[in-house]
Amino acid sequence: MNIQRVVKDLVATKRVFGLHAKKLQVLEDAKGNVEVAVDPIGCRKGDFVITIAYSAARIAVGNPKVTTDLTIGGIIDDWTEDRWYNRRSPKGT
Numbered sequence: 001m002n003i004q005r006v007v008k009d010l011v012a013t014k015r016v017f018g019l020h021a022k023k024l025q026v027l028e029d030a031k032g033n034v035e036v037a038v039d040p041i042g043c044r045k046g047d048f049v050i051t052i053a054y055s056a057a058r059i060a061v062g063n064p065k066v067t068t069d070l071t072i073g074g075i076i077d078d079w080t081e082d083r084w085y086n087r088r089s090p091k092g093t
Contacts, residue, residue, distance in 0.1 A: 001073065004029050006047045010036055018066040025072065027051065037070040048079040 010024040023039040027049070038061050043049055049072045052060040057071040 002029065002051050003076065004049055004051050006043045006045055006049060007034065008045055016067055018063070019068070035070055037072050038066070038068045039072045041072060041075065043072055043075055048076040050074045050076060
């Protein structure tokens with residue numbers, strides 16, 4: 001699992017069958033890398049979330065046949081911008 005931040009909703013009108021009714025989010029990690037995840041819990045822009053990857057991501061969606069390798073597993077209630085940015089450099093500088 002990793003901590004990432006929701007950047008925005010992703011709108012994709014044409015999708016494979018397993019993703020046709022799933023909400024998608026663009027996420028960013030502490031290094032600025034961007035990924036797309038299935039959002040089964042309803043996150044908002046700016047939320048810090050826990051992500052589940054690989055084959056466990058399909059199980060987290062509730063259907064192991066869904067074609068995803070990244071799923072949002074929870075919204076973090078207490079995580080600050082300071083903690084996020086301090087992770088980018090060694091020793092929090």
